[in-house]
Amino acid sequence: MSIILDDVYKAFGPHEVLRGFSLEVRDGETLVVLGESGSGKSVALKHMVGLFSADRGEVWVDGRKLRDLPTEELYELRRGIGYVFQFAALFDSMTLEQNVGMGLRRIGGLSEQEIAKRVEECLAVVDLDGLGARYPAELSGGQRKRTGIARAIAARPKYLLYDEPTTGLDPVTKAVIDQLILRMKKELGVTGVVITHDVDSACLVGDRIAMLYRGRRRFLGTPDELKATVDPVVKGFIEGRPELMEETE
Amino acid sequence: MTERLLAPFTAIGRAALSLASGIGRWGVFAGDTVRSLRHVDVWGRLLLEQMSRIGADSVPIALFISTFTGVVLALQASYTFTGAIPMYFVGVLVGKTMMLELGPVLTGLALSGRVGANIAAELGTMRVTEQVDALETMAYPPLAYLVAPRVLAGIIMFPIVTVLAVGIGVVSGWLTSLQLLDMSTAEFLRGLTLFFRPFDVVFTVIKATSFGLIVTSIGCYFGFHTRGGAAGVGQSTTRAVVASSMVILVLDAFWAVVLL
Amino acid sequence: MNRMREAWLGLVIVGAIVVAVVGTLWLEGSSFGQSQRDMEAVFEEVGLIRPGNPIKLRGVEVGRVQEVSVDSGGAVVRLSFRVDEDLVLPEDAVVILSPESMFGDWQAEIVPRSRFPAVAYAQPWEPGVLPGGALPDISELTHTADQIAVNLGVLTDRMGIAFSDETARNVASMIDNIEAVTQRLSALVTQQADSFTGVTERVQMAVDGIGSAADQATATLERVDELLAQDDVASTLEDMAVIAANMRDLSGDLQGTNAEIRQTAARADSAFARADAILTRMAAGEGTMGRVLENEGIADDLQATVVELKVLLTDIRENPRRYFSLSIF
Ligand SMILES: Nc1ncnc2c1ncn2[C@@H]1O[C@H](COP(=O)(O)OP(=O)(O)O)[C@@H](O)[C@H]1O
Ligand SMILES: [Mg+2]
Numbered sequence: 001m002s003i004i005l006d007d008v009y010k011a012f013g014p015h016e017v018l019r020g021f022s023l024e025v026r027d028g029e030t031l032v033v034l035g036e037s038g039s040g041k042s043v044a045l046k047h048m049v050g051l052f053s054a055d056r057g058e059v060w061v062d063g064r065k066l067r068d069l070p071t072e073e074l075y076e077l078r079r080g081i082g083y084v085f086q087f088a089a090l091f092d093s094m095t096l097e098q099n100v101g102m103g104l105r106r107i108g109g110l111s112e113q114e115i116a117k118r119v120e121e122c123l124a125v126v127d128l129d130g131l132g133a134r135y136p137a138e139l140s141g142g143q144r145k146r147t148g149i150a151r152a153i154a155a156r157p158k159y160l161l162y163d164e165p166t167t168g169l170d171p172v173t174k175a176v177i178d179q180l181i182l183r184m185k186k187e188l189g190v191t192g193v194v195i196t197h198d199v200d201s202a203c204l205v206g207d208r209i210a211m212l213y214r215g216r217r218r219f220l221g222t223p224d225e226l227k228a229t230v231d232p233v234v235k236g237f238i239e240g241r242p243e244l245m246e247e248t249e
Numbered sequence: 250m251t252e253r254l255l256a257p258f259t260a261i262g263r264a265a266l267s268l269a270s271g272i273g274r275w276g277v278f279a280g281d282t283v284r285s286l287r288h289v290d291v292w293g294r295l296l297l298e299q300m301s302r303i304g305a306d307s308v309p310i311a312l313f314i315s316t317f318t319g320v321v322l323a324l325q326a327s328y329t330f331t332g333a334i335p336m337y338f339v340g341v342l343v344g345k346t347m348m349l350e351l352g353p354v355l356t357g358l359a360l361s362g363r364v365g366a367n368i369a370a371e372l373g374t375m376r377v378t379e380q381v382d383a384l385e386t387m388a389y390p391p392l393a394y395l396v397a398p399r400v401l402a403g404i405i406m407f408p409i410v411t412v413l414a415v416g417i418g419v420v421s422g423w424l425t426s427l428q429l430l431d432m433s434t435a436e437f438l439r440g441l442t443l444f445f446r447p448f449d450v451v452f453t454v455i456k457a458t459s460f461g462l463i464v465t466s467i468g469c470y471f472g473f474h475t476r477g478g479a480a481g482v483g484q485s486t487t488r489a490v491v492a493s494s495m496v497i498l499v500l501d502a503f504w505a506v507v508l509l
Numbered sequence: 510m511n512r513m514r515e516a517w518l519g520l521v522i523v524g525a526i527v528v529a530v531v532g533t534l535w536l537e538g539s540s541f542g543q544s545q546r547d548m549e550a551v552f553e554e555v556g557l558i559r560p561g562n563p564i565k566l567r568g569v570e571v572g573r574v575q576e577v578s579v580d581s582g583g584a585v586v587r588l589s590f591r592v593d594e595d596l597v598l599p600e601d602a603v604v605i606l607s608p609e610s611m612f613g614d615w616q617a618e619i620v621p622r623s624r625f626p627a628v629a630y631a632q633p634w635e636p637g638v639l640p641g642g643a644l645p646d647i648s649e650l651t652h653t654a655d656q657i658a659v660n661l662g663v664l665t666d667r668m669g670i671a672f673s674d675e676t677a678r679n680v681a682s683m684i685d686n687i688e689a690v691t692q693r694l695s696a697l698v699t700q701q702a703d704s705f706t707g708v709t710e711r712v713q714m715a716v717d718g719i720g721s722a723a724d725q726a727t728a729t730l731e732r733v734d735e736l737l738a739q740d741d742v743a744s745t746l747e748d749m750a751v752i753a754a755n756m757r758d759l760s761g762d763l764q765g766t767n768a769e770i771r772q773t774a775a776r777a778d779s780a781f782a783r784a785d786a787i788l789t790r791m792a793a794g795e796g797t798m799g800r801v802l803e804n805e806g807i808a809d810d811l812q813a814t815v816v817e818l819k820v821l822l823t824d825i826r827e828n829p830r831r832y833f834s835l836s837i838f
Contacts, residue, residue, distance in 0.1 A: 075390070305521045
C-alpha cells in the first residue's frame with residue numbers, strides 16, 4: 001500500500017504548476033521531494049490528502065482513487081495521514097493540548113482521559129511536555145513546528161507528510177527536527193514524505209529523493225545517486241549554482 | 250473613438266457581471282453550508298460559544314446605539330411636531346421607528362462592523378495560515394466547523410440582540426419624553442400603543458433574522474475565500490463589511506415592499 | 510466557555526424573549542392577571558377602525574380591537590375585540606364606531622341601542638355577536654350637506670320647468686348660496702387637518718355665509734308661500750328651508766358653548782323630524798311634489814341624508830368636543 005501520483009496536472013488560472021508529475025511513495029520509506037521555492041512542492045503534497053484535486057491524472061492512496069472517493073470516505077482516509085504544515089498552522093485560539101487533541105476528538109471512541117494521556121505522550125515525543133497549557137503565540141518557531149508534528153502524529157497515522165519542516169530554523173533546531181523525522185520512522189514505523197530545499201537534510205532523512213522541476217519529476221534516486229548525478233539542473237540545484245540550471249525546454 | 254464611447258457601458262456591464270457572479274458564488278457557498286449542517290457532531294458543540302461571541306458580546310454596543318437613537322428620536326419628533334400635532338405622536342414615532350426601522354437596521358449595521366468584520370478577519374487569517382487546510386486534514390469539514398456555527402448563531406442571536414435594542418430604545422425615548430419634553434407617561438404610552446400591531450414585532454424579528462444570516466454568511470464567505478497574506482485578510486474584512494452593509498439596506502427596502 | 514459567559518448568554522436570550530412577549534402583550538392591551546373574553550360585532554362598514562383601537566363603555570376604556578375582517582360572503586365586516594371578563598354589558602347592547610379625535614384614530618363604544626336608534630345596524634345571525642353601526646365623521650357631514658344642496662338643485666330645476674316663475678330663480682340662487690357655503694365648510698375641514706391657524710376666522714366666515722343664505726331663504730320662502738299656498742310644493746320647500754336653517758345652526762355650533770350646542774341640536778332634531786315627515790309623505794306619492802319625485806330616487810337620497818344627519822346630531826349633542834373643540838387633544 002502506498003501513495004501514488006500518476007501524471008498529475010494542476011493549474012491556477014493561466015499558471016500551470018504541475019505538468020505531469022508522477023511519484024510513488026513506497027510503504028515504510030521516507031521520500032524527500034526537493035525543489036526550488038514556488039516549484040509546486042506544497043501543491044503536490046496537498047494533492048496527496050485531497051486538499052487539491054488534479055486537473056488531469058490521478059492520485060491513489062492505499063489503492064483508492066481520491067477523485068472517486070465520497071466525502072465521508074475521504075475523511076476516513078485522512079485519519080490515516082498526518083500533515084505537518086509549513087508554518088505549523090496551529091489553531092491560535094486553542095492551547096497546545098487542544099491543538100494536539102483535535103484529531104483524536106474527531107475520531108471518537110476515546111475518553112477525555114485517554115485523549116489527555118495520548119496528547120501528553122505526543123508532546124513528550126517532541127520534547128514539549130509541560131507546555132500543553134500554552135497558546136501557539138507564546139511559542140518559538142521551532143516549538144511551533146514540533147507542536148505541528150505532535151498534532152500530526154497524535155492519531156497514529158500511517159503516513160506523515162512534512163511540508164518544509166526545517167525551513168527557517170536555526171541549525172540546532174533543524175538538527176532536532178531531522179532527528180525527530182528519523183525517530184518517527186524508526187519508532188512509529190510511519191511512511192514519510194518530506195518536502196525541503198535543504199539538500200543536507202534530504203540526504204540525512206531520505207531513503208529516496210525526488211526533485212520537482214518545472215512541474216515534472218526531474219530526478220528520483222537514493223542520496224548517493226543524487227550526489228553522483230550529472231544532470232546539470234539537479235547538479236546546479238544541489239550545489240547552489242543557478243548558472244548550471246539555465247536550460248530551455 | 251467608439252471604444253471610448255463604450256467605456257462607461259463596458260464598466261457597467263463588467264460590474265453587473267461581477268455582482269451577479271458574486272451572488273452566484275455566495276449562493277453556492279450558502280448551499281454547501283446548508284449541506285454541511287448534517288455534521289451536527291462537528292458544529293453542535295461550537296454553537297453556544299459562537300452565540301456568546303456573536304450575540305451576547307454584541308449586546309453592549311447594540312444597547313449603546315439604541316439608547317441614543319431613542320433619545321434623538323424623541324427629541325426630533327417633538328421638534329417636528331411642535332404646535333400642529335399632539336405630543337403623544339412622539340410615542341407613535343419612537344415606537345414605530347424603533348421597531349420597524351432603526352432597531353433592526355442600526356443593530357444590523359453595527360454588528361456588520363463588529364461581527365462581520367471579526368468573522369472575515371478570523372476566517373481569513375485561518376485560511377492564509379493554512380488552519381483551514383489543517384482542519385480538512387484532521388477530517389473536520391471546514392464549513393461545518395467554521396461557517397455553520399457562526400451563521401446559525403447569527404440567525405439566532407441577531408433577533409435577540411435587536412429585540413433588546415428596540416426595548417432599550419423605546420425606554421430611552423420614554424425617559425427623554427418624561428425628562429426633557431414634559432410629557433406624561435400616559436401620553437407617551439398612548440402614542441406607543443395607538444398604532445401598535447403584534448405584527449410589528451414579527452416584522453422586527455424577520456428583519457433581524459435576515460440581517461443575521463447576511464452579516465455572518467457574507468463575513469464567512471469573504472473570510473473563507475481570502476487569498477494573499479495579511480493584505481488579503483484586510484481586503485476581505487473591508488469587503489465583508491461593505492457588502493453586508495449594502496445588502497442590509499437593500500434587504501431593508503425589500504422587506505418594506507414585501508411585508509408592509 | 511466559562512460559567513460567566515454561559516450565564517450572560519442565557520440572560521440575554523431570556524431577556525429578549527421576555528421583552529418580546531411581555532412587550533407585545535402589553536402594547537396590545539392585554540391586562541395581566543385579569544381574565545378577558547373575546548367578543549365580536551358585525552358592521553356594514555367600519556370607517557377607520559383598526560386593530561389596537563380602544564373599546565369603550567361609558568367613556569372608559571375596557572378593551573382593544575383585536576381584528577377587523579370582511580366576512581366570507583363580503584356582506585358584513587366582523588370586528589373581534591377583547592374585554593375584561595366581568596364586564597356587564599348594557600341591555601340590548603350595540604357597538605358604535607366613531608372618531609376618537611380628528612387625527613384618524615377611531616374608537617368602538619358599547620352602548621344601548623336606544624342611544625342611537627336611528628343608526629342602521631348590521632344584524633348578526635349568530636348568538637353572542639353584537640350588532641354594530643358607524644357614525645359619520647365630520648367630513649361626511651359636509652358631504653351630506655353637499656348632497657342636500659344637489660338634491661335641492663334638482664328640485665329647483667323641476668320647479669323651474671313647472672312654474673317658470675321668478676320664485677324659482679330665487680330658490681335657485683338660495684341653493685347656490687347653500688352650495689357655496691357647504692364648499693366652504695368642506696374646505697374648512699381640510700384646512701383644519703393641515704393647520705389650526707386662522708380656523709376661528711374661517712369659521713366666522715362660514716357662519717356668516719350660512720346666515721345670509723338663510724336670510725335669503727327665509728325671504729324667498731315667504732314669497733313662495735304667497736304664490737303657492739295650499740300646494741305641496743310650498744310645504745316641501747318650507748321643509749327645505751328648515752334644512753338650510755339647520756345647517757346654519759350646525760355651523761353656529763362650531764363656535765358655540767356646550768349649552769348652546771345642546772339647544773341648537775334640539776332644534777335641529779325637531780326640524781329633521783319635520784323633514785322626515787314630509788319625505789315620508791313624498792315617498793308615499795302624495796301631492797304634486799310627491800308625484801314629481803316618485804320614480805326618481807331623489808326621495809330616497811333625501812331620506813338617507815336626513816337619517817345620517819340625525820345620527821350625527823345625536824352624537825354631536827352627546828360628544829360635542831369630538832367635533833367642535835379645536836383643542837381636540
Ligand atoms: N491556492 C492557490 N491558488 C493559486 N495559486 C496557488 C495556490 N497555491 C499555490 N499556488 C501557486 O502555485 C505555485 C506553487 O506553490 P507552492 O506549491 O506553494 O510552492 P513550493 O514549492 O514553494 O511549496 C506558486 O506559484 C503559488 O503561487
Ligand atoms: Mg511550500
